[in-house]
Amino acid sequence: MTVSPDQVVYMDNNATTRVAPEVLDAMMPYLTELYGNPSSMHTFGGQVGQAVSQARQEVADLLGASPEEIVFTSCGTESDSTAILSAIQTYPEKNHVVTTRVEHPAVKNLCDNLEIFTGRKYHSTRLHVEADGTLDLQRFKDSLTDETAIVSVMWANNETGVIFPVEEMARITKERGILFHTDAVQAVGKIPINLKETAIDFLSLSGHKLHAPKGIGVLYVRKGTPFIPFLNGGHQERGRRGGTENVASIVGLGKACALAAAKMDEENTRVRALRDKLEKGLLTSIPKALLNGHPEQRLPNTANISFEYVEGEAILLHMNQHNICASSGSACTSGSLEPSHVLRAMGVPFTAAHGSIRFSLSIYNTEEEVDFVLEKMPAIIAKLRAMSPFWEENNK
Incomplete structure (x- = not known):
């Protein structure tokens, strides 16, 4: 099974879920x-x-x-x-x-x-x-x-x-x-x-x-x-x-x-494994990607990752071109250009807080979808960093 070009890859389940x-x-x-x-x-x-x-x-x-x-x-x-x-x-x-x-x-x-x-x-x-x-x-x-x-x-x-x-x-x-x-x-x-x-x-x-x-x-x-x-x-x-x-x-x-x-067992086994695969893949394939939150004391479906020196809104727009749905924070505050109050409270650096993406999975997500996101994300971040003066200034 592969992800078709018109398929929506939905990883924004902390915002809302599909009705079963x-x-x-x-x-x-x-x-x-x-x-x-x-x-x-x-x-x-x-x-x-x-x-x-x-x-x-x-x-x-x-x-x-x-x-x-x-x-x-x-x-x-x-x-x-x-x-x-x-x-x-x-x-x-x-x-x-x-x-x-x-x-x-x-x-x-x-x-x-x-x-x-x-x-x-x-x-x-x-x-x-x-x-x-x-x-x-x-x-x-x-x-x-x-x-x-x-x-x-x-x-x-x-x-x-x-x-x-x-x-x-x-x-x-x-x-x-x-x-x-x-x-x-x-x-x-x-x-x-x-x-x-x-x-x-x-x-x-x-x-x-x-x-x-x-x-x-x-x-x-x-x-x-x-x-x-x-x-x-x-x-x-x-x-x-x-x-x-x-x-x-x-x-x-x-x-x-x-x-x-x-389905509680599935949530804490299969869904957790998908989340871990996604998280590990992003952190290893993209330079200066940071995990936000305790590595273990977390829900099994949620990964919040910051990509330094790029804007979260720009990342989401590029992800949307591939029909990938995620979030830059709470759906109730997504209209704000301010960095997340949660990440600010955690002391996440400003250069990272602005580039945070929340991936939240559900029992309806598949391994093929995770692979698709891992295929697309490195190029998205690389493209945006190539246009970022902050990235160039800090990586000479």
Whole structure:
């Protein structure tokens, strides 16, 4: 098998994933003949309600949670906002939030604007990361105070794939009586998670990161955790999130979670091997290519590589000419010309941060696609460096 000229080689799965065929098949009846409202008392709506309950169980099974701890939302961003705003409303006497310097904009920008949302002054501690993107647990412990309402730390970074010790961090906050939230959008479906064995209070996920459609997410709320809804309205989601349920997408997310559980081994073996082959090939065939992030403590599908003295946007444009899809960082900030805030926080040199490319694979990627990228990338980088005065100046 080879890659045809018109074939799209998609390696931007941390931005979004294709909807799995099995997921689409599961959704279709609820977009056509099974259109009843799941909250209705009649049988026609009741069978739809049963499908929502089954999906809730499938999500809970993937997370190692109970179905009653699963709240369906519209996306990961809504889930993040709901968890953080719930915590600070629960403890109005506390005015401190702890997060990191490398969070997704869904958390970063919310914490930047808490005063606007609440009308009260808040201060936040943004934890530094090491050069390899990891966190220092002692520094985290030192950041906690009696005024801390919530800690929000992503389970895995969306740009580098670096995994944070959120289970240990949640245990520490539990001892201090502080709520803990993790944005697990990138981690769910890629690494095993068992929330019953953790002290995590809130967890966010987004369907379109694990082969479900866009527009559906989940907020896990540990049983017994104080909670104030973000969206008030009807009695849906046990009064925790108003609004008629997005049934077809909920069913699709349930199916995607069941598929992710079944394919977890493949994610951590075959997909990891493809990622490693791609990474090793790029680092050995292209001079002054740098890996961003811890070499081992990462998601199995993610490789973030900087190519010094070239612009990431120019690299992507040339890759696009070969139908290769990747990213220069988070899809939510791809319109910015500023280097990644994640790479800046890691201390990646300016000459490298601007030329960073994130490759993120999925179970649908093949070895032939990896070989195709390895064939095309050296020439792309060489062509761009030939036009770069910075490359010439630094490699005389």
